[in-house]
Amino acid sequence: MKVFEKIFKFNGGIQAKTKKNISTTSPIKQFGLPSKIILPLRQHIGKLAKLKVSVGDHVLKGQLIAEADGNVSAAIHAPTSGKVLSIEKQLIPHPSGLPDFCVEIEPDGKDKWVQIKPTNWKKIDLEKVNKLLLSSGIVGLGGAAFPTHLKLNHGKAENSLKTLIINAAECEPYITCDDMLMREKTNELILGIKLxxxxxxxEESVIGIEDNKTVAINLLTKAIENEKNIFLKIVPTIYPSGDAKRLIYLLKGIKIPKSQRSSDYGIQMFNVATIIAIYRFLEFGEPSISRIVTITGNLRSPRNYEVLLGTPLKEIIDAxxxxxxxxxTFIMGGPMMGFKLPSINVPVTKAMNCIISSEPDMVEEKKPVLPCIRCARCAEACPVQLQPQELFWFSKSKQLEKAEEYNLFDCIECGCCSYVCPSNIPLVQYYRFAKSEIIEERQEQEQANIARERNEFRILRLEREKQERAERNALRREQSSNEDKTKLIEEKRKAIADALKRIEAGGEEQ
Amino acid sequence: MLTSILIVIFLAALIGIILGISSIKFKVEGDPIIDKIDSILPQTQCGQCGFPGCKPYATAIANGAADINQCPPGGDEGIHKLADLLGVEYKPLNAEHGEPKPKSVAVIDEKTCIGCTLCIQACPVDAILGSAKHMHTIIEKECTGCELCLPPCPVDCIDMTPIEENAENWKWKYPVYKIDKSSERRVS
Structure with missing residues (x-):
């Protein structure tokens, strides 16, 4: 472990009360089998997974329920054995509060595994590992739920990656699932990092951890004592140190410019829970069927639970x-970036890292929203060095182009600006609104372009058909000479005359 | 005196040649203003403006033959954009051309469809699939919601269904919060 390597400090950020000790006093508890499993098909960023089961099917634990649709998608597996009860729209943990397609499974209590087999990842190349991971259903477990296999795309093939960063910062207040995981599964984590x-x-793996997780730091330091290429770097507890670009800067001093990825700079980052999930999949063949959730805040016995995906949240809160x-009132995610759950009757998803039962001061909107006084404290706090007060102005007045010009899309929605605002303006809500509007406008423009193309092609096609018909007719006219024409006319006249004769003859008979 | 005249003549000739070459080399295909107008129009190709499609309407606007407020699907926003582009005054939508409606797609009731192909011929973006005496269906993704397939259908089996809000197309809403303190007390 190199001790002389320095930590770079990013601009802004905030030091809030971490409130992590609420949920770290007791160890992670296995939640066990719930009364029912509700698996949303939308648990990740990207396309909805494609269903592979139908109502009435009996599924085994770990069996594929829905497969990834295309590359930017993730598979979904049955978390326990049981019967598929229904496939219909149910409430999901999403800020919209709108229902989405879910598979409901009634557990049979046997918890019987489908046959799983470990992969010989040491012998196969990265491309094959990638394909396997696509079927594993593993997504970033830090909360963003970005399909993990996509992150491995820039691997050995280009031989460009130099550093693996393990994101153990867990900078948001209240959340402790990664901390507890590191404490209890230290060895598994190290094995996963090696894998x-x-x-x-x-060339090197760096664990970036905030200095408030002393227990985990001690355990990890001991565990990597004999590792040559794994380093532990302790960063100060300043929110949002766990944001990917902020953590890279803290650890490596590299600023990743807009529209570029960390892999362009030889760096790839994974969350600790994701590392363990990858390890468990490649080493034992276990797909992504459970996760650790911090259940904290205003509760009788807050703690971390290891729960099967699809477990109804209400049962965990009751436990x-x-x-x-x-x-x-419950918040999913941290108090800074999370959102208020529409209801407690939602299932646990891959993205659910933390549930905070709102404390009284979080619910009551005690502080009235006042006008912006342009004090620019938000600009001081912004870790991306944007101009939040300008972005607020443009978003509020719906000058979306202007907002985009001021790099609205670089905003990571960390909420530091709202936190420090003396006027209590919900700044991030404005940015989210503006981003949504712009994204929709772009999509509409894209659709309009397709419609224009199709319309133009249709006009072209009709024109071409018309021309071809005219050509065909002209050709026919040319081919049939005058002689033929008179012959044809005579033939027709004869036929008419014959017919008339027949009619006359018929009339006489009558 | 003579040299200065010669210099001026030489310069004039040189600039003339440069301009001549660049006018050939950098020739702009089509009328850029028509394309700019066309890119603002929503491309529904519905013909509510009185022209057979968005491009003809764009051409008519560019030629001064049509006003900027004849496109109901483009809505108020579209008119504002056109007004900005052309440097003219904003006008409210001309009600003669119809009212803006929520975005919809056409859906064929496949039990009733007799396979007459009339709607296929009417669709401006080739979004209807089917052949004679066989059931037709609409490619939802390509449908612009222009409603041009409705009148030709002899059995009235096409319906317009508005696109519902779901978890995928959901948008963050404009922040709304209470300013009146007394109303907050009632929450608890």
Whole structure:
């Protein structure tokens, strides 16, 4: 371990109360089998997974329920054995509060595994590992749910990756699932890091961890004592140090420019839970069927649970003793970037890292929103060095082009600006609104372009058909000479005359 | 005196040649203003403006034969954009050409369809699939919601269904919050 390597400090950020000790006093608990499993088909970024089962089917634990549709998608597996009860729209943990397609499974209690086999990842090339991972259903478990196999695309083939960064910062207040995972599965994590290290063919692996996780730091330091290429770097507890680009800067001093990826700079980053998921899949063949969720905040016994995906959240909240002060408000994710759940009747998904039962001061909107006084404290706090006050102005007045010009899309929605705003303006909500509008406009433009193309092609086609018909007719006219024409006319006249004769003859008979 | 005249003549000739070459080399195909107008129009090709498609309407606007407020699918936003582009005053949508409606797609009731192909011929973007005496269906992704397939259908089996909001096309809403403090007390 190199001690002299320095930590670079990024601009802005905030130091909020971490409130992590609420959920770190007791170890991770296995939640066990819930009464029902509701698996949303949308648990990841990208296309909806393609269904592979139908109602009434009996599925085994780990069996494929839906496969990835294309490359930017992720598969979904049955978390336990049981019967497929229904496939219909149900409420999912999504800020919209709208229902989406879910597969409901009634567990049979046997929890019987489908046959799984470990992969010989040491012997196959990266491309094949990639294909396997596409079928594993593993997505980034830090909360973004980006399909993991896509991140391995820039591996050995180009031989460009040098550094693997393990994101163990977990900078948002309240969330402790990664911390507890590192404490309890230290060895598995190190094995996982070694595995991913080898697959990617990188030179070094760096674990970036915030200095408030002392227990995990001690355990990890001991575990990597004899590792030559794995380093632990302790970063100060400043939110949002866990943001990918911020952490890369903290650890390596490299600023990744807009529209470029860390892999262009030889760096790839994974969350600790994702590393363990990859390890468990490649070493034992276990697909992504469970995760650790921090259940914290205003609850009787907050703690971390290892739960099967699709477990109804309500059952977990009940197991945690329910709310101390009833307000029925729950936040998914951290208090900074999370969103209010539409209802507690939603299932656990791959993206669900933390559920906070709102504390009284989080619910009541005590502080009225005041006008912006242009104090620019948001600009000081912005870790991306944007001009939040300008972005706010443009988003509020719907000058979307202007907002884009001021790099709205570089905003990581970390919420530091809203946190420091003395006027209590919900700045991030404005940015999210503006981003949504711009994205929709772009999509509409794209659709319009396709419609224009199709319309133009149709006009062209009709024109061509008309021309071809005219040509054909002209050709026919040319081919049939005058002689033929008179002959044809005579033939027709004769036929008419014959017919008339027949009619006359018929009339006489009558 | 003579040299200065010669220099001027030489310069004039040189610039003339450069201009001549560049006018051939950098010739702009088509009328750029028509394309610019066309790119603002929503490309539904519905003909509500009174022209047989978006491009003809764009051409008519460019030639001054049509006003900028004849496109209901483009809505108010479209008119604002056209007004900005052409440097003219904004006008509210001309109600003669119809009202803006929520975005919809056509859906064929496949049990009723007799396979007459009339809708296929009417569709401006070739978004209907089928052949004579066989059931037709609409390629939802390509449908612009122009409603041109509705009148020719002899059995009235095409319906317009508005696109519903779902988790995929959902957008973050404009922030709304209470300013009145007294109303907040009632929440609890």
């Amino acid at each position: 991913v290290h080898e697959i990617l063919g990188v 945690a003793g329910g709310q101390v002060i009833k307000n029925n």
